Amino acid sequence: MTETITIRRPDDWHLHLRDGAMMEAVLPYTARQFARAIVMPNLAPPVTTAAAAAAYRERILAALPEGMDFTPLMTAYLTDDTDPDDLAAGFEQGIWVAAKLYPAGATTNSASGVTDIRNIDRVVERMEKIGMPFLAHGEVTHDEVDIFDREARFIEEVAIPLLKRHEGLKFVFEHITTRDAAQFVEAGDARIAATVTPQHLQINRNAIFKGGINPHAYCLPVAKREEHRLAVRKAATGGSGKFFLGTDSAPHARSAKESACGCAGIFNAPFALEAYAEVFEEEGVLGRLEAFASLDGPRLYGMAPNEATVTLEKVETRVPGTIDGGTEPVVPYRAGGTMGWRLKA
Numbered sequence: 001m002t003e004t005i006t007i008r009r010p011d012d013w014h015l016h017l018r019d020g021a022m023m024e025a026v027l028p029y030t031a032r033q034f035a036r037a038i039v040m041p042n043l044a045p046p047v048t049t050a051a052a053a054a055a056y057r058e059r060i061l062a063a064l065p066e067g068m069d070f071t072p073l074m075t076a077y078l079t080d081d082t083d084p085d086d087l088a089a090g091f092e093q094g095i096w097v098a099a100k101l102y103p104a105g106a107t108t109n110s111a112s113g114v115t116d117i118r119n120i121d122r123v124v125e126r127m128e129k130i131g132m133p134f135l136a137h138g139e140v141t142h143d144e145v146d147i148f149d150r151e152a153r154f155i156e157e158v159a160i161p162l163l164k165r166h167e168g169l170k171f172v173f174e175h176i177t178t179r180d181a182a183q184f185v186e187a188g189d190a191r192i193a194a195t196v197t198p199q200h201l202q203i204n205r206n207a208i209f210k211g212g213i214n215p216h217a218y219c220l221p222v223a224k225r226e227e228h229r230l231a232v233r234k235a236a237t238g239g240s241g242k243f244f245l246g247t248d249s250a251p252h253a254r255s256a257k258e259s260a261c262g263c264a265g266i267f268n269a270p271f272a273l274e275a276y277a278e279v280f281e282e283e284g285v286l287g288r289l290e291a292f293a294s295l296d297g298p299r300l301y302g303m304a305p306n307e308a309t310v311t312l313e314k315v316e317t318r319v320p321g322t323i324d325g326g327t328e329p330v331v332p333y334r335a336g337g338t339m340g341w342r343l344k345a
């Protein structure tokens, strides 16, 4: 008999859906697995106002195929000029549920991001007051800091002082990649949590260079040394309740990845849940997959877990080499390989 596991329907607490034709093409992959997703605001131009977020949400819902049940949870893109009143009004009206810090220059479409965390003191103060989660792309961006050290330096330079100044702020350290971040979150109080991607559980930085440059293994924060992967894996599968599912699925057209200036981002949405199931199985804690995927995220966000369930079967599944990305193909995570699990239709 095929081994199966049934869990409450999961949510994706960190997702890039893009816009237009690409959004229409990639959205069904997320919606078939996840009931809700935190939709990242780094469009060009970024989603900085509640009105823009409401319009983006409408475009997502309009693109959702008939019969699919999926709720986009919108986020605000913080800038040096974010207006605390607009941010709070959008939160109170239920237009967006969190705000995202992109340190200026940290990643794709982050040029309008925050240039100095102290510039948004009043905004953060308001978020703390109204209980609006603060989502951090946790990397410093100074040229003199090595790219592999940027997450650890963010903890010292930004996160610790910020959380001291705002002792009630709900803080999600997005897509953690280091032992430093895992330990920091683990040691923090209940308002501090982290999302973890499939790739940071499965690949180390060798993947980017194996047999030549592999642009499809390049994302930000960049994959780190093996010891960091193991530490993140231990944290994510350890059952503390502070680490939960956030794919950071970030599709880019194949030509934009396979280029002299390849974009950062891994498109893992098509088989995300399967990839996480592999990790929990390998660690011998498949029983903890449900908390990671479906319970711990809603708790931090103050939402109820989903009532519906999904079932995964232990069946080998082929990952296609490319996927239709609307106007151009997109190469998915683990393209051409196989997954050990399959989501039952």
Ligand code: NCD
Binding pocket: 016, 042, 107, 108, 137, 218, 219, 220, 221, 248, 250, 251, 264, 265, 266
């Ligand atoms: C993301 C993207 O392409 O929007 N890229 C990535 O490598 N993860 C941005 C981000 O989350 O850093």
Ligand code: ZN
Binding pocket: 014, 015, 016, 040, 248, 250
């Ligand atoms: Zn992201």
